[in-house]
Amino acid sequence: MASDQSALELRGLTKRFDRLAVDALDLTIRTGEFYALLGPNGAGKTTTLRMVAGLLRPDAGSVAIMGVDALKDPVAAKQITAWVSDEPMIYDKLTPLEYLEFIAGLWGIEPSVAEPSARELLTSLSLEANMHERCEGFSKGMRQKVALAGALVHGPRLIILDEPLTGLDAVSARHVKGLLGERVRSGCTVIMTTHILEVAERMADRIGVISSGRLVAEGTLAELRQQNGKNDTSLEDMFIALVDCEAAAA
């Protein structure tokens, strides 16, 4: 359940490559909230999340994670954060269990806590039979599940997911959604980008729509419908209308 305390606070976050990718973005996500960040390709979603995860340094602005200034004290901010990219980056020559052991060690988690948690995670993601096999022969979906288990094994308070359901079959996607739902219920905050609007519609407490590096709409599904003036419209229709409107304005 979301509380009033903010888990993530972005103020004036700006990043420029060849063009402006993120344009003075302000965003607040409450603790225990499941937040879906939507937007067309190249809108600045991944760049924003990479700055939050400490993988990119912003040109301007601030990032606060659970009250920790992520730019001044990145190590403390990373200790409570997990990042999963759309392309699962795992080590082919490690087994899933060895991969989780490495992550637990990197985050300084006690083995007595990490090992049972790792086994439980792999079991809940239907990887029990593969936990001692090297990842080199795994399908993309299996790799994505290993990466997700890696993100959860150190008990993060903020989980950042960039297209986590890409490549997953229906059963695996349901497992992942269930796992994320459990984490949110236990007080964890999740921010996720997705192109599967149905997932955002079903799972997210609040939805933000980003276009050209700016937040163009934000709220619960009901609030978005209200802003749109149509109570029976789908998220897909609203999303397309918002993006078209922004494109026309640009």
Place this chain on the structure above:
Amino acid sequence: MTTAALTWFARHEIRLAWREWLAMMTAGRRRRRRATIIGLLVFAALLHVPAYAIIGRYATLQAPLDTSALIILTATIFLAWTLMLSQAIESVTRVFYARADLDLIMSSPVALTHVFSVRLAAIALSVTAMAMLLATPFVDVLMFGGGFRWLAAYGVVVAIGLSAAAVAIAVTITLFRLIGPRRTRLVAQILAAIIGAGFVIALQVAAILSYGTLSRFAVLTSDTARAFAPDADSLIWWPARAALGDGEALLLMLACGLLLLGTVMAAFSGGFADTAVRASTGTASTRRNSHLAIFHSGSRQQALRRKEIMLLRRDPWLVSQSLMQLLYLVPPALLLWRSFSDSSVAIVLITPVIVMAAGQLAGGLGWLTISGEDAPDLVASGPLPPSRIIRAKIEVVLIVIGALFTPLVVALLFASPQQAAVTAVGVAVAAASATAIQLWFRAQARRSQFRRRQTSSRLATFAEAFSSIGWAATAALALVTPVAALVTGAMTAAILAATWKLSPRRD
């Protein structure tokens, strides 16, 4: 599949092979093409100098040859064949694991046996073409000194290229069937390394054991070799006769090469598809560890070091390269053992070899740990400052070098404490220098891109080579003429300083 379609597919294969080679030479940068071509031409021109030094004196050889000359020429051709075989095994393995077009080919309405026959032929062609390129300066030198009859040597290169490719294909596919795709990758790389270095090392070992010298010619020109050599009309000498311009011998060699390749293509092209699919999916023989992974306690850096060491241990390239380095150390180690009793000065030779090997190995290890990170986002998002991540990775390189070279230094300690000390310092400095160069030129890449590391920065490649050579020479001179060692040491340090100055800016 019609003949026209087969020709079209052959063109497609050759184009792919050419582009892969070009991408490897230019590190995938189109702008480098012209510079690469000019560089290759200059290199080919320069290669004529050592070619002249090595075989210039043999240009006037005329048939019939005496037994010693026949042995040397035949051994040289056999050496070229083993090198081609090594290269061909590497190429065949790469084709199995790297091609992403299998689904497309297998779903197309063509006879797979024909398509894969073309693919096997393309492998043979690329191996032979590479051998022709490398042989050109040598054949040129022989031709300038001895006339056009030496053009027949190109025919010999083609014949042994075809047979090397045929043997490589047969060996690799047999390995696939016997031990499965994952083990084949490792075993094939080790085989390639051993075959490539094995013949020269075996000759050196024989020379040391019999004559106390590193020169392999000592064995080839010995009375014993002459005594065991077959008669002048034996088939064994046909490659040498073919190289000297004997048309009948050359035709027989070419026919044998083609026949061998044709037989291998007929025997293996049918099963090639299954083998390639098994290799690309890698699921057929996935090994299951019987023991359970144990979660270790320790610092975050220890977790990083543990991960790096585990990945290095499982890296087929590293295993084959380390094995090759160790193989190259066998002759000097034998020399050390022989010289130990009579206090020969030849023992000094072992120090530069060890220092050079340490520098080269540290360069490869440095690239794998520092640049070759398969999960850069994961490591970067970990709660550890970047400086400590880098430090942990550097420590891994130095730990591995220490573990590999300490036994050699300890063995040297029993022969000469002073030499052991100089060797230890040389190993440490060479390894540190090579690692530093990798650090200055680090660029994010996947470990599987290792083959391209030497083309991603030519400056880093040359600096690494010169640094290893420089420290090896310095260590050797420190034992013989210490004043000269000061000069070479200062020169090597200057090379490193210049490299650092020219390296990309780092935060």
